[in-house]
Amino acid sequence: MAKIDEDMSLEHIPLVIYNELINELNKNSNWQVLAVCVGEQLGYQWNSWLQSLEQNMNMTKTPADNLLFELNIKMCTVGILCTLLRDCELGSVLSVLHHPEPSIIIKHPSDGMECDSLDISFGQHLCLSCKANGIPPPSYQWYRNNMELQEQQSHELDIIINSCDQAGEYNCKISQVTKDGKTVNSILLTKSVFVNISRMPVVIQQQPPTFLEIKEGEDFTIKCIAHGHPKPCYQWFRDNTKLEEETSNVLYIKQFNSKYEGKYYCYISNGVNEVITQRSHIMMDLPREKAVAKIALIVANDDYENHKCLETPKNDAAKIGNLLKEIGFKVICLVNLSLEQMRNAMKVFSQVLTEGVYGLFYYAGHGFKMQENYMLAVDAPASYLRKDAICESELLAILLQNDPALLVAILDMCQTVPPKECNPDIHNEIPKVEEYKSRKNLRNLVQAYSTSSHRPSYERTNSKYGLYAMHLSKYISKNIPITKVFEEVGKSIDKQLKGTERNQIPMFALTITKPFRLTDAIYKRDPSSMLNNFNNLIAFSNKSFEISFKRTGIVAKGTISLFMEPYLNVINISVCNLEDLEVNFFNFVPIKRNNLFQATGFKQECWIHNPQICQGPLVVSISKNKTPIDATLLHIENYIPLILKSINN
Structure with a gap:
């Protein structure tokens, strides 16, 4: 019931009520909502109708004043205005003219649903709505499991399901408060909707770090995050050994020492599926070395005069050479060298491998095994002898003579024995023994091979890179100890080789006494004349x-x-x-x-x-x-x- 006579014309509304009515209409552009409703009923072009109301013929008049003036001309009464406001759902404006009416729920969230439960998947929107009428207009607050949902005060609820915790009972509390905000007229609670999250497989959202270095005595944590429904269960492992009681998504280790080094991963399951995170290689953070210089000699032989030409050495060597440049190496990269050219290149290289220098030699091409490993130059005869190739001991004899701080020799080649029917004389040849000496007793030497003794090294058909170089390139420029580089290469290859390719078994040997890394920094000091000369040679x-x-x-x-x-x-x-x-x-x-x-x-x-x-x-x-x-x-x-x-x- 209206507070004043419903038959009263608008011009006779008491001034206090009239001013309050104008204020409410001007709030949130409520006058526009009413004007559009009136315009539709009168058949007006509402754009021009709104523009005419906004025209300020009198500086003291607002669009709401103009609208009520027009309605008054059209013989609108208080009763008619109340009906229009109710139709427009302008309850706050209507409450100025009308006595309070208790709220009535006219739509529950479950209306239109076959039952009061709803199945929904991760990533989908949960959309619920309710509706209530009353004067003054009611306010809304959504709840889940009787817990208030922040920032959900509309009659519509729209949220994205991204957590198992979002399952449960949803309903809305509808409150009606007086205009002064002091008195609660009524509180209503809608019917509930029970939301069930569909079973979803485990999906890893955050992996543990690939590599992590920890100082001795420090605490450390690694974590992973996974989503799924039911809620995922976690179990941590180190080097395939189950870590009892480590069943959260965060692994915490106190006072780290060398016994905790290893590969950590987490097994995650939820009854729908099971997944395993990537391995996290945890290592002791040891003091860092520095190099006077870092130099590499890269040789690729593929265009042979008397032997089968190879497809990938040129690409393999270029990739390794470019990666070494990225971590500060000066690189000599050469392709298709004769025997004499290979020896000359090694001699030039050896001259700069002096004290404090890191050296790396990489060879990709044909090779063979006769007690020692031999690299075959492109001009090797069809029926070759050992003297027609360069053996590993000769290589080391040349490169170690000036005692570099670190030498890494990588032979990416076959280590098979030449067949007697093709090379009968090589089996009767007396080999020349190359003795290599060092004042430092050959410490800090790494010898790496794409395959082990008497085994082949493969190229895949239509592949740009050889098997070994493909995996070596993943790790050679990483900031990890040199020993770990070749450990990771071997494991990476073993995971992917199938069939006859499993005959290729990479190996390495080392006499490392310091925590060298190929990424170690270089001393910032004036280079020696030898290094300056070398820089001029390759410039x-x-x-x-x-x-x-x-x-x-x-x-x-x-x-x-x-x-x-x-x-x-x-x-x-x-x-x-x-x-x-x-x-x-x-x-x-x-x-x-x-x-x-x-x-x-x-x-x-x-x-x-x-x-x-x-x-x-x-x-x-x-x-x-x-x-x-x-x-x-x-x-x-x-x-x-x-x-x-x-x-x-």
Whole structure:
């Protein structure tokens, strides 16, 4: 019932009530809601209708004043206005004109449902709604299991299910409070909806760290987070041994020492499925070493003259070389070396492997086993002897003579014995023994092999990388002790090899006495003359120059660059500004095995493998319509990396 006569015209509403009515209509743009409702009933274009109400003909008039004025003209009474406000659900405005009415629930959350329970999955929205009428308008508060849900004060509930704890009984408390907020007229409780979360498999949301270093005596924790329904159960393991009573998602270890080192993982299950987290390698954080310099020699042999050519060594060596550069190594990367070139490269490399220097040697190519491991150069004869290859003891004899702080030698090759029907003489050959000595008793030496004695090393068909290099590249640049690098490589390969590939069993041997890492920092001090000389040997940047053809007076621009990074011994030469002419390149002095290659067509460039000083200059010839018109000599020895002069002497 209205507080005043329902037949009263709007202009006769008492001033106090009128002003309160205007204030409520102006709140939250309530006047617009009423105006749209009136406009629809009168057939108005409501956009222009609203704009006309907002036009301020009098600075003291608000849109609500204008609206009531228009309604008054149209003979609207208090009773009609109350009906309009009730239709618009503007209870707060209606309460100005109308006596309080107790709340009545007109819609429960379970209305329209077959039963009062609801099954829902993780990631889905839970949407519930209720509705009540009353004057003043009621307020809403949603509950789960009689616990108030924060920020859920609308008649609609919309939340995302992302936790098992969200299952339970949902209902809404509807309260009606007087306008002064002091008196509670009524409190109603809706019917409940019981939410069940569908069974969901365990999904790991957060893995434990892959590697973690802990100082001795410190406490540490590792954790994982998983979701699923029912709620997941956790069980921690170390090196496949169950850790009793460690059944939460957080593993806590007090006063760490070496006995706690190992691989930790968590087994998680919930009756729907079971999963295992990734292994977390926990290690003792030992004092860090520093290097005077870090140098690597990388050799890839794949284009053999008398043996099956290989597919992956070139890619393997480039990947390893680039990863070593990322962690601060100076890298000599060379491809397809003869026996003499391999020895020369090792000698150049050994000169800088002095005290305090970390050295790494990586070889990918053909190899064999005859008491020792032998690396096969690209010019090895079809029926080779041991003297036609470089054995591991010779390699170490060369590289250890100046006592580097650390030497890592990696042989990515087969270790099978040459068959007697192909190499009968090698089985009768008396091997030459290479003795390698060191004033430091060969400490801090790591020898790693892609496979073990008398076993093959595989390339997969259509694979860019060999098996060993593929897994070595995962760990060689990680900030972990060098011993752990090769442990992880072996385990990683063993997990993936199947069938005959399981004949490839990586191995390594070491005499490490310090916690070396390939990521160790380098001393910030003036480099020695030896290191400066070495840096000059491997330094290279693209160079441009002019090429003059005297007979025709033509001057072209030439550029020398590396043909394929990071290899230093394949040089690309290109000529510009001769678009209408054909350019050809020739060796001034022919060599036994051609090392100059040129693209077909009018591409004016060539590349040279192992350019040798003894070959003399390069002949650059120009033709027009296939008729030679001029030629000149290009002395490329002035532009190639200096190390090529050393290994090709």
